[in-house]
Amino acid sequence: MTLAPQRPAHGSTKPQGINPRLRVASDEPRPERPALKRSGKPNPAAHLTQQDIEGIGHELDALRQEVMDSRGERDAAYIRKVIKTQRYLEMGSRALLLFSGVKVKGFRPAWWLGTAGLSVAKILENMEIGHNVMHGQWDWMRDPKIHSTAWEWDNASPASQWKHSHNEIHHTFTNVLGRDNDLGYGILRVDEDQKWSLFYLFQPIWHVGNALLFEYSIAAYDLELGKYMATKHRMSDEQKAEFRKNADEVVTKIKRQATKDYLVHPALSAVTGSARTTLTANVVANLVRNLWTNTVIICGHFPPDISTFEKTSIDGETRGEWYLRQMLGSGNISGTKAMHVMTGNLSHQIEHHLFPDMPSNRYAEIAPRIRDLMQRHDLPYVTGSLWKQAGSVYVKVVQLSLPNKVEGRRRRDIVKLEMTKAWRKKKRKLGL
């Protein structure tokens, strides 16, 4: 069997000895949980004792075991049905788009239907299928076609790079400041505890741009393009070669994706004079998918009332503490069954982060029990409608584009000061 090309393990992800996260409890004394965070926000877990956290760990381990033991025919049938539906929907929509240029009473019905269908198909593929299969949620079926090591998704980012940055980094270090780059993707400040800089002043623009080009920004992000640009001069030849190899992979993937959507499909439609309309349909479907996935994803970790964590707080972290961090660091979206499927069940972000390898169709089933557990321990179970949650993030993106309020200083002055500093630095650099 071939495996995803491996990237060298991040030095930082490699603790000494056996990972403490394999065990619910720890023999070592654990750090205090201060009542207030650096930004002055209250710590929602300050009231828990070490025993409480161990108890939570054991309860969640047992729940996981219960669900994993009951995986079976019904679950396998579910994912196969979703995959089948998605493929028929995509084929049907693409067939319609062959006639997307045909006008009926001044209106192009095939374009509208085909574009809508293709958008939904792409969303299903990325969310309920691709994301979840790549998490290994369906590996237990031992079907080599529906396996985390084999899946490639309809997205600019190559599966192997996505799995590294998402499964390995984001899911392990969820919401740890300085460790989880998903926290604002390096271009947004989404938490008061993130340090402000001048760059964030324009973050409403970055945010909208990011949403529209989401698949490409994810690809660039998974490639760690930003880090490469910033630290290129310090990188060894080996690291550079590694980057170039990964970059080649991304370029190849993007080329393939673009050839399909923007070249071959429009070319086939040329027979009915629908080349241009099929091209626009593909562009729109990709945009819709980008916007939708971004909207869903920002609801997972950025809304208010979701916690972030200090780097030092996870030293020697136990499995129980890791669970706690996942619960406090994620937020759900409420809605209908159809809505849950369209979000790839990331509407159950809390449940997903607790058990990333649990089949997605099970999250809704365990959600009431997770909610109950959190309420019993007086922990906030963050949830709300898509519009409420996404709206709150948009508001936050605007608010946090400015520095935090500090006693006795106007925010305007802080910004001004930073601007002057930046200007001076620039001048010095240019030798003026």
Next chain:
Amino acid sequence: MSAPSTDRATPTAGPTRPRLGAHTPGPLGGALRGARKVAEALATPLVPADYLDLFDPMRAGADLRGRIVEVRPETADAATVVIRPGRGWLGHVPGQYIRIGIDIDGVRHWRAYSLTHRADGSAAAGIPAGCIAITTKAIPEGKVSRHLVRHAAPGTLVMLDQATGDFTLPAPAPAKVLFLTAGSGITPVMGMLRNHLPELADVAHVHCAPTQQDVIFHRELAGHHEAGRLALSLNLDDVHGVLRLDRLDTLVPDWRERETWLCGPTALLDAAEKHWADAGVPDRLHIERFRPSVVEPGEGGTVTFGGSAVTVDADGSTPILDAGEEAGVIMPSGCRMGICFGCVLPMRSGAVRDLRTGEVTVHESDEPLPIQTCVNAVAGACEIDH
């Protein structure tokens, strides 16, 4: 089963799959190859086969599959499963076996079963023309055998591999033959009898079973016996006791002169190997072993990293990932706590224990089984492809 591939733009099938236009010369070949390229460009990131499988999973060129046509009881705990194979089926030599991949409770399991149908594709023994057949005996606690015998339903799609195995008759057939079978070990021999009996001049057959009711294919065998086509001796445990090989001197006095094909439980096979060797005729004995060599799960053991040619001893609480790293093997890893699947490597053989749940996973076929090395410890012994 084809190995999962990371690059799905290239078809994942084995070497037997004909690629469109690959062997067609001239302009037609060019056109076909062009069409294939377009189809691949349209299907990316999947492959065209992923879409074609929706319409016709049994088509030529697809991964080999089959559909169960009938499950016919043979004895109280054995049944013949008749399967219509996909159009890519290449046929077999009587005595050979196939591997079947069947989904049970959503999990795919692969097992080997000997073929009992006629190799020329004609109908025989109630098996329709063009179908293949296996006969399975349900063993206690047996995952696949019990499922096939008790639960498998007509219409079920199963994965198949092409036939393989060298437990076959040579051409020309030897003058004097002895078949020595026990229990479900009759199946490959029945495959030979249904195809080659007319060519065999002198056949002695000794078959063992617990009781007369347990004899698979009893009527068919008795029919041949009565018609004088073979000399059948039954050794029934409840009448004769478990077969002692010195009884052969009475049942088939000239057994030493016969080319012998033997299939049955491990104890019988081992005893026979010794018996034939002691008689100075080990070359006359041909054996088929049904029992895959599986590791009895234990605590800790040796881990072998095949590709790196490293073997280490690890205890039952050390993740294979840590054991590998300590031995200097460069291991893929991510979260190191079982959530990211960044550490998955194929296990070639052996058994591992999940450190979170205590659950033991035993490698049960010759298919590599992907495991998470960060949360699994060796249980007995295991071989990792890395």
